[in-house]
Amino acid sequence: MANAFCRMGPWFHRKIVDPLLQILRRGAEPKQLAFSAALGISLGVFPICGVTVFLCGLAIAVLGSHCHAPTVMLANFIATPIELSLMVPFLRLGEVITGGPHFLLTSDAFKKVLTGQASKEVLQSILHALLGWLVALPFILATLHVLFLPCFKILVRKFSTVIPSSPKKPLSSHTEVRLKVRDV
Template sequence: MMKLERSGFFRRRVVEPVLQLLRMGATPQRLAWSIAMGVVIGINPLLGSTTVLALAFASVFRLNVVASQLGNHLVYPLELLLLPVFLRVGIAVFHSPGLPLEREALFHAVKRHPWDTTRLLWRWEWHALIVWLVFAVVVAPLLQMVLRPVLEHMLAKLHAEPTMEK
């Protein structure tokens, strides 16, 4: 059985759920893809969409929903940190007009030209989504290749553990 000394937050919230999935028969490869896709979807620049997108993606591609949601929710802080990065890279790649990220400038633009500002915000969002999509296509397989051996090792350790009978 697992040692109780190592019952930190990461172990309780990440390792134990993954071990439970492995115990229930999920394969390391399927779990690796599920977690990788959850992580990649979890950092997309369309705020508020990650849970539904991860759920839909897992359902369509028959991935493990629990593992994809675990990966998705683990990277939530990264989504907020990477949003300005995706926006700025999208602006640079597509040569869009610059972002008025200062509060006063943004409020002024919304008051004076609401329709133009809305169109510009949507353009930035689409460009950020395209940048994220390219990023996702590269990162998801790499993340899966890193996670698979880790999960295989966890499964081997799980099978090597003596089971305690009640």
């Protein structure tokens, strides 16, 4: 078991830590990074596998400069294991909202989905999971944004290599500007 963690360390560093450090060193605003990370994870837990990259790409296209594309995509990547673990809670939330029947998760139902023999109940359960995600989405996004904002303020301050520009102050009427001119 310890050997598996040793092998995962370099992978984790290469796939998550290094890209995050690159993002932080480029000097993005903490508010934009917090929103983008929250958005990437919120879209990354969409309960249909394989769709999250498309959703994140669409959000980036729609939001443009209001989000930081690399952060959205990195957060989406990080959210993959969370996506798998939230499918059932989203399904159950959708069932509660609609008052629909409780879908039994069996290996037979999974096999029908994989072989394309999905019954009406399976399709209905997918719709319930989508509804559960849609209802939870604003809460997930808002909560993550609030949690991430102080984190990114600290991280940007610590890792940013961009030197902040000094505030531009207009010269007051009392300030005298003298230029030295050298005789050549």
